[in-house]
Amino acid sequence: MIRCQDIGVCFKDGTQALSGLNLDVDEHEFVAIVGPSGCGKSTLLRLVAGLETPSTGKLSVNCDETAQQLPSAGARLAYVLQDPTLLPWRHAEANVALPLELRGGFSSQEVKQRVLDALDMVGLQGFERSFPHQLSGGMRMRASIARALALSPDLLLMDEPFGALDELSRMRLNEELLGLWERDRWTCLFVTHSVQEAVFLSHRVLVMSARPGRILASFEVPFEFPRSPALRAEQRFVEFAADVSGQLEG
Amino acid sequence: MIRTSIAQAARSLAPPLTFFLLVLAIWHGTVELLDIQPFLLPGPGRVIDAVANNLPGLMRAARLTAMGALGGFLLALVCGFTIAVLFSQSRIIERSLYPYAIFLQTVPIVAIAPLIVIWIGHGIYGVVAVSFIISLFPIVVNTATGLTAIPVELLELFALNGASRWQTLIKLRIPNAVPSFLTGAKISCGLSVIGAIVGEFFAGYGSEDFGLGYLIMLTKAQTKIAYLFATILFSTGLGLAFFGAVSGLNRLILTRWNGNR
Numbered sequence: 001m002i003r004c005q006d007i008g009v010c011f012k013d014g015t016q017a018l019s020g021l022n023l024d025v026d027e028h029e030f031v032a033i034v035g036p037s038g039c040g041k042s043t044l045l046r047l048v049a050g051l052e053t054p055s056t057g058k059l060s061v062n063c064d065e066t067a068q069q070l071p072s073a074g075a076r077l078a079y080v081l082q083d084p085t086l087l088p089w090r091h092a093e094a095n096v097a098l099p100l101e102l103r104g105g106f107s108s109q110e111v112k113q114r115v116l117d118a119l120d121m122v123g124l125q126g127f128e129r130s131f132p133h134q135l136s137g138g139m140r141m142r143a144s145i146a147r148a149l150a151l152s153p154d155l156l157l158m159d160e161p162f163g164a165l166d167e168l169s170r171m172r173l174n175e176e177l178l179g180l181w182e183r184d185r186w187t188c189l190f191v192t193h194s195v196q197e198a199v200f201l202s203h204r205v206l207v208m209s210a211r212p213g214r215i216l217a218s219f220e221v222p223f224e225f226p227r228s229p230a231l232r233a234e235q236r237f238v239e240f241a242a243d244v245s246g247q248l249e250g
Numbered sequence: 251m252i253r254t255s256i257a258q259a260a261r262s263l264a265p266p267l268t269f270f271l272l273v274l275a276i277w278h279g280t281v282e283l284l285d286i287q288p289f290l291l292p293g294p295g296r297v298i299d300a301v302a303n304n305l306p307g308l309m310r311a312a313r314l315t316a317m318g319a320l321g322g323f324l325l326a327l328v329c330g331f332t333i334a335v336l337f338s339q340s341r342i343i344e345r346s347l348y349p350y351a352i353f354l355q356t357v358p359i360v361a362i363a364p365l366i367v368i369w370i371g372h373g374i375y376g377v378v379a380v381s382f383i384i385s386l387f388p389i390v391v392n393t394a395t396g397l398t399a400i401p402v403e404l405l406e407l408f409a410l411n412g413a414s415r416w417q418t419l420i421k422l423r424i425p426n427a428v429p430s431f432l433t434g435a436k437i438s439c440g441l442s443v444i445g446a447i448v449g450e451f452f453a454g455y456g457s458e459d460f461g462l463g464y465l466i467m468l469t470k471a472q473t474k475i476a477y478l479f480a481t482i483l484f485s486t487g488l489g490l491a492f493f494g495a496v497s498g499l500n501r502l503i504l505t506r507w508n509g510n511r
Contacts, residue, residue: 051406079410085403089425089507101421102411 001027001155001187002048007057008212009043017043019212021057027154028185032198033206034248040213041191045157048189049079061155078148082160084140086132086147092119093128096147103151118150119143121180138169145173149180158190162197174200175229182226195248199223199241200232207247217247292476300476301483307465312484315446315461318374319492322381322449323442327435329382330389334431337390338397338423339415348394355387360448367453376453377461381445385438392434396427428507432500439496443489462488 002025009018017040025031033041046052048061061077078099086095096115100106106114119125122142132140141161148156162170174197181188181201192198198205199221207217222240223231231237274294280286281293288296301308333351337344363380370376400422408418450463460468462485469478 049410051410077410079407081403083403085401085407087404087422087425089428098407098421099411102408102413102417 001025001029001062002189003058003060004044004047005058007047007054007059009040009047009052010055016212018047018054019214021214023206023215025187025189027187029204030181030188030190030202031204031206032190032192032202033208034192034195034198034244035208035213035216036210036248037193039208039210041208042159044208044213045079045159045189045191048155049077049157076151076154078151078153078156080144080148080156080158080161082163084132084144086140086143088132091129091131092124092135092143092146095132095143096150099147099151114150114152115146118146121149121183122146122176138165138173141165141169141173145177145180149184152184153186156186156188158188160191160193163193170194170197171229171232177201178225178227195241195245196232199237199244200227205244207244219244219247289473289475292479296476297479297483300474300480304477304480308462308480308484311460311462311465311481312488314374314459315377315443315450315463315485316488316492318377318449318461319381319442319446319488321374321378322383322445323385323439323492325378325382326385326389326438326442330386330434330438331393331431333390334393334397334427335419335424337394339419344394351387351390351394355391359384359445363448364452367449370453372453377446377449377463380449380453381442384445384448385442388437388441389431389434392430392437393427396430397423400426425507429504432496432503436493436496436500439492440489443485443492447485 002023004021004023007018007021007023008016010016021044023044033044035041043052047054047059050061086092087098090098093115096118097111100111100114116125116128119128122145124139124142124146127135127139127143130139132143135143141164145161162173165173178201188202190198190201195205202221205219205221206215207219208214209216219240223237278293278295281291292300337348359380362383366379366383367376370379404422404426405418408422413421446461447463447466450461451467462481465481466478466485469475469481
C-alpha cells in the first residue's frame with residue numbers, strides 16, 4: 001500500500017528531516033512509529049499524506065483498487081492529529097460530516113447515516129449536537145477519529161492522536177481503536193511517543209533515528225489479535241516493550 | 251435565582267451610580283456657589299428643564315441622526331466585508347491596497363467631511379456618506395485578519411479533503427472571521443454615530459428637519475447652552491444605544507460560535 005524508496009526530505013531552511021528512508025506497508029497493516037522528538041516522524045506522515053514532497057527517492061501510495069496516486073480526490077485517506085482540529089462553530093455531527101461535504105458525491109442521506117455510524121463507533125451517541133467547547137479533551141479526540149472513520153478510509157494516518165490525553169483516557173481509546181481496526185482493517189500508520197501504545201496497537205513497530213530520520217529497527221509484534229487490555233500486564237508484553245525501548249535509546 | 255441576579259445587578263450598578271450622583275452634586279454645588287452664568291455652564295436642573303421643554307424636537311433629531319448612522323454603519327458592514335473577502339482572495343489586491351487601508355485609517359475623516367458634502371450634497375446622503383467612511387476601515391482591517399489568520403492544520407484538513415477555493419472560503423475562512431468581523435462592528439458602531447453627527451455639522455438637513463449635529467450647531471449659535479447640553483446628552487445616549495445593541499448581538503453570536511466571551 002505504501003512504498004518509500006530511499007526517501008530524503010530537505011526543508012527550505014536546509015534542515016535535513018529524513019534521509020535514506022525505506023519503508024513498505026502492506027494493506028490492512030497497523031504500523032507504529034516511535035523515535036526521538038524531532039526525528040521526522042511527523043514529516044513521514046505528511047509525506048504520505050501528500051502535504052510534503054520528497055526531495056530525493058520515490059514514494060508511492062495506493063489507496064484503493066484503482067491505484068491512485070495521492071493527493072487525489074478518490075483517495076480515501078484520513079489524517080488524525082494530536083490537536084483534534086475541529087471547527088469550533090460546528091457541532092460534533094457537522095464536524096464529522098465535513099470531509100464528506102468537501103469531497104462531495106455523497107447523498108445527504110448517506111452523509112447522515114455515515115456520520116451517525118461513525119459517532120456511534122467512537123461512543124459519542126447523544127453528543128451529536130454538542131459543540132467542541134462543550135466536549136472534554138477525550139471526547140474531542142473521539143470526534144476527530146469519527147471524522148476520519150466516516151470516510152471509511154483505506155489508509156489512516158495518526159500523528160500522536162492521544163498525546164494530549166491523560167493516561168487513563170489514552171488506554172481506553174487505545175482499546176477502542178483496536179476494536180475499530182478489527183472491524184474495518186484499514187491500513188494505519190501511527191506515530192507515538194509511547195512504546196507501550198505502539199506495541200499494544202500494532203503489527204509492527206518501527207524505530208526511527210534522530211534527525212535526519214531513517215528507520216533504525218523494525219520489530220514484528222508477536223501478539224495475536226484480538227488483544228485484550230490484560231495483555232499490557234503480561235510478562236512477554238513488558239519484555240518486548242523493553243526491547244523496543246532499548247533500541248530507541250541506543 | 252431572580253433575587254440573586256437582582257442583588258448582583260444592584261451590586262455592580264451601585265458604585266457607578268453613586269459616582270454619577272456625586273458628580274451631579276458637585277456640578278450643581280459649583281454652579282450655585284460660584285454663581286456661574288447659565289450661558290457658560292448651566293446647572294443640572296436647567297439641563298433637565300431643557301430636555302423636558304424640547305423633548306419632541308430632541309427625539310426627532312435623534313431619530314434622524316440614528317437613521318444616518320444606521321445607514322452608514324450597515325453600508326460599512328456590507329462594503330467592509332466585501333473588501334476584506336477580496337483581500338483574502340487575491341494576494342495582489344491585498345498587497346497593493348492593504349497599506350492604504352491602514353493609511354486611510356489615520357486620515358482624520360473629519361477633515362475631509364466638507365469635501366464629501368461637496369461631492370454627495372446636503373441631506374441624508376451626505377450624512378450617510380460621512381458616517382460610512384468613518385466606520386468602514388475597522389471592519390475591513392478586522393475582517394481581513396479573521397479571514398487570513400487560519401490555523402495551518404485546518405487549512406491542511408481542507409486541502410487533504412480536496413476542498414476547492416470556494417469551499418475553503420465559505421466553510422472555513424468566513425466562519426473563522428465572524429468573531430473579528432464582530433469586533434470590527436463593535437468599534438465601527440460608535441464611530442458611525444460620531445460620523446453622522448460630524449456629517450450633520452456640514453451636511454445638515456436645514457431648519458425644517460434636522461439631526462443632533464445640526465442642533466448642536468444651532469443651539470451653540472443661539473447660545474442656548476442648556477439646550478446644547480441636552481443635545482450632547484442625547485448624542486451620547488445614541489452612541490451608547492448603538493454600542494449596547496451591537497455588543498449584545500456580539501455576545502449572543504459569539505457564545506454560539508465558540509463558547510467563549
